[in-house]
Amino acid sequence: MSKSWDILQPVQRQIQLAMVLSGTSAVFGLAALALLGLVLGQLMQHPHVWPWLAMTLAFISLAASLLLRLSAFNQSHYAAFRLETILRTDMAQHLAQVSLGDIQQFGAGALSKVMQDDIKALHIFVADSTPMYARAMVAPICTLLILVWLDWRLASGAVAVLLLGVGVLGLAMRNSGQMQCRYNAARERVSAAIVEFVQAMPVVRTFDTGHTTFSRYQQALESYQEILTDWYRQAGFPTRYAFVVLNPLPTLIVLLGLGGWLGAQGTLNFATWAAVLLLGAGMAESVMPLMSLHHLVARAKLSVGRIQQVMALPILPIPIESRQPSSSAIDFEGVSFGHGAYPQSKGELVLHDVTFHAAPGTVTALVGPSGAGKSTIARLIPRFWDVDAGCIRIGGVDIRDMTTETLMAQVAFVFQESFLLADSVANNIRMGRPDATMEEVVAAARAAQAHNFIQSLPEGYDTQVGERGGLISGGQRQRITIARAILQNRPILVLDEPTAFADPENEAALMKALSVLMRGRTVILVTHRFATIRSAHQILVFDQGQLVERGQHDDLVNQSGIYAWLWSRHEKAQNWALKRRPVVSENGGE
Template identity: 80%
Template structure:
C-alpha cells in the first residue's frame, strides 16, 4: 500500500517551491531586523550620520520578504487547486470502473463525503499549512544560529525559555493521538446527524415531529461536547501555560535582564544587545504554529486514508483483447450471480443458472415476484456487476471482452427512478450526446411526449430542473429520461419498471413514448404491470433467482404455472375497488343492509 503522503506527489515540486519561498522570506525578514539593529548601533555611535546603505538594504530585504511570502502562498494555493482537480478527476475515473456492488456497499453518502470534504481538507492543508510549516521550522532555527553568532550567552537564555515552553507544550500534547481520534469520530457523528435530520425532514415531520431524529442529533452534540471537555481538562492548564511561555514577552524579559547584567559588566555592547532583542523576542513564538499544524496534519492523514480507501476499491477487470459485437442479440448462458459475502453460496445467489436468448429487434419481458432477480438481470447486461459463473453475450461477444465505451454504446437505460442533473432540460436530454443540436433535442422530446409540457415551462428547454429534477413531476422526469434514451439511439434498451410511479394520464404518455423508443431495438423490460407485456415476443418468468417459465402470454396463461398465478392476481387487482364499511351494529342503515 502506498504511503500517506504519496498522494501529494503530483504537486510535490510546487509544494517544495512554496516552502522554499516561505523559508527564504523568513531569512530575509530576519536579515531586515539584523540590518535595523546595525542601523541603530551606527546611529548611537554616529548620531549625525544617517546609514543610508544599511537602511536601504533593510527596506529591500523587508519588501522582498513580503513579496516572497505572498508568492509562497500563491504557489501553495495553485498546488492545492491542482491537487483537488487531479484527485477528483482520478477518483471519478476510478469509480466509473468499479462495480456498483462495491459502490453500494461503500455508500453514496460516504463517497460524496470523501469526494467533497476529504479532498477539500487536503486542499486547505496544502494551501495554508505548507508555507506555515516552512516558516515554523526555518524561523526558530535561523534565529538561533544568528543569536549564537551574535552572543552565545544571550542565545542560551532565549533557548532556555524555548525549551521550557516546548517541554510544557509536550505535556499538553501527550496522548493526543487517541484524543484526536475521539474528536474526529465525534465530529463525524455530528455531521452525519445533521445530514440525516435535514434529508429526512418530510419523514420526520410526518411521523415523530422531529423528536426522535433531533434527539439523535442532540446526543451527537452531547458526545462532541464531552470529548472537548475531556480534552480541555486533560491539556487545559499545560496548554495555557505553554502559550504564556511561548510568546515574545518572557523571552524579552530574559534577554533584557541578562543583557542588562552583561552590559553592566562591560562584556556586551549596545548594538549587539539591540540586535538580540529584535531577533530573539520572536524565536519562541515562531514555534507556536507547530501546535496548530500538528492537528492539521492529523486531520489530513485521516482524509488521505479515506481517499486511498476509495481508490483501493477493485475495478472491473478490463478486456485482454477488446472485441466488438456482431449484432444486438442478448444471450445469458448458465449465469449465476450473488450480492452476498459468499457470492457462490446457493443461499446468497440472486440468479442461479439462468439461460435464455433474446433475438435482435425483439421485446423480452422479465416478470416475477419481488426479489425474483428481474432487476439483477437488467443490471448485469451493462456490466454494473460481473457474473460469478456463466457468461453474458451481446452479438456473440462476451461483455467482459468489450471496452466500457463499446458496451455503453450498445445499451440505453430507462429505470424506475429517473435521475436528472441540476441543469437545464435540454442538457439533461443531451446527457451522453453533448454534441446534439437543439433540433435533435426537440425531436427526441417530441417522440418522448415531452415537448408540450417543456414548452410551458418558464424558460422552455433552458429551464433548470432543480436538484435530482425535483422541480418536475415524476412523469415529466420519466419522459425526459426517455427523450435522453431516444437521442442516444442505442441498439439495446433496458427498461426497469419505467411506469412504476406514473399516474394514469402520465402512464399513457410514457407508454406512447416507450413505443417510439422500442422501435427496431432489442428490448429487455422489467415490469410488474402484466397488462403492458401481453404483446412481448417472449416472457421470462423468474422465481427465487431461477428461470422457471419462458414463452408468450397466451401459452403461459394456460400452463397453470407461476405466470398464470401472477396473471390471476393481476386481474383480481384490476377488479379491486374501495368499498364503504358498514356502520356499527346499532345503526338502522347497517341493519337494513344486513336484511
C-alpha cells in the same frame, strides 16, 4: 516523504519550491532584524552619522522577505488548486471504471464527502500549512544560530524559555492523536445525523414528528461536546500556559534582565544587546504554528487515507481492443451472481445458473416476486457488476471483451429512478449525445410524448429542471428520460419498471412513448404491471434468483405455476374496489 503522502506527488516540486521560498523569507526577515540592531548600535556610537548602508540593507532584506513570503503562498495555493483538480479528475475517472456494486457498498454519502470535504481539507493543508511549516522550522533554528554567534550567554537565556514552552506544549499535546481520532469520529457522526435529519424531513414529520431522528442528532451532538470538554480539560491549562511562555514577552524580559546584568559587568556592548533583543524576542513565538500544524497534519492524514481508500477500489478489467457485436441478440449463459460485501468478497448468490436467449428485435419480459433478481439481470447487461459464473453475450461477444464505449453504444436504459441533471430540459435529453441538434431533441421529445408539457414550461426546452429534476413531476421526468433514450437510438433497450411511479394520466403517455421507443429494438423489460407484457415475445419468470418458467402469456397462464398465480393476483387487484359498510339503524335495520 512517506507513502501516505504519495498523493501529493503531482505537485511535490511546487510544494518544495513554496517551502524553500518560505524558509528563505524567514532568513531575510531575521537579517532585517539583525541589521536594525546594527543600525541602533551605530547610532549609539555615532549619533550624528546616519548609517545609510545598514538601513538600506535592512530595507532590502525586509522587502525580500515580504516578496518571498508572498511568492511562497502563491506557489502553495497554485499547487493546491492543481492538486484539487487532479484528484477530483482522477477520482471521477477511477470511479467510472469501478463496479457499481463496490460504489454502492462504499455509499454515495461517503463518496461525496471524500470528493468534496477530504479533497478540500487537503487543499487547505497544501495551500496554508506547507509554507507555515517551513517557516516554523527555519526561523527558530536560524535565530538560534545567529544568537549563539552574537552572544552565547544571551542565546542560552532565550533557549531556556523556548525549552520550557516546548515542554509545556508537549504536555498539552499528549494523547493528541487518540483525541484527534475521537474528535473526527464524533464530528462525522454529527454531520451524518444532520444530513439524515434534513434529507428525511418528509418521513420524519410524517412518522415521528422528528423525535427519533432529532434524538439521534442530539446524542451525536452531546457526544461531540463531551469529547471537546474532555480534550479541553486535558490540554486546556498546559496549552494556555504554553501560549504565555512562548509569547515574546517572557523571552524579552529574560533577555532584558540578563543583558542588563552583563552590560553592567562590562561584558556586553549595546549593539549586540539590541540585535539579540530584536531577534530573540520572536524565537519562542516562532514555534507556535507547529501546534496548529500538528492538528492540520493529523486531519490531512485522515483525508489522505480516505482518498486512497476510494482510489484502491478495484476497477472492472477493460480489454485493450474491443470486439464488435454482430447483432443485438442477448444471451445469458449459466450466469450466477451475488452482491459482494465491500470490497471484493462475495455474499449469497442472488442469481443461480440463469440461461436464456433474447433474439434481435424481440421483447423479453422479466417477471417474478420482489427480490427474485429481475432488476439485477437488467443491471448486469450494462456491466454494472461482473458475473461470478457464466457469461453475458451481446451479438455473440462476451460483454467483458468490449470496451465501455462499445458496450454503451449498444444499450439504452430507462430505469424507475429517473435521474435528471440540474440543467436545462434540452441538455438532459442530449445526455449521451451532446452534439444533437435542437431539431433532433424536439423530435425525440415528440416521440416520447413530452413536447407538449415541455412547451408549457416557463422557458420551454431551456427551463432548468433543478437538482435531480425536482422542479418537474415524476411522470414528466420519466418522459424526458425516454426522450433521451430515443435520441440515443441504440439497438438494445433495458426498461426497469419504467411506469412504476406514474399516475394513470402519465402512464398512458408513458406507454405510448415506450411503444415508439421499443419499436425494432431488442428489449429487456422488468415490470410488475402485467398489462404491459401480454404481447411480449417471451416472458421469463424468476423466483429466488432462478429462472423457473418461460414462454408466452397464454401458455404460462395455463401452466398453473408462479406466473399463473401472479396473473390471478394482478386480476384481483384490478377488480378491487372499496365497499361501503351497511348502515345499521337504531332498531337494527339497515
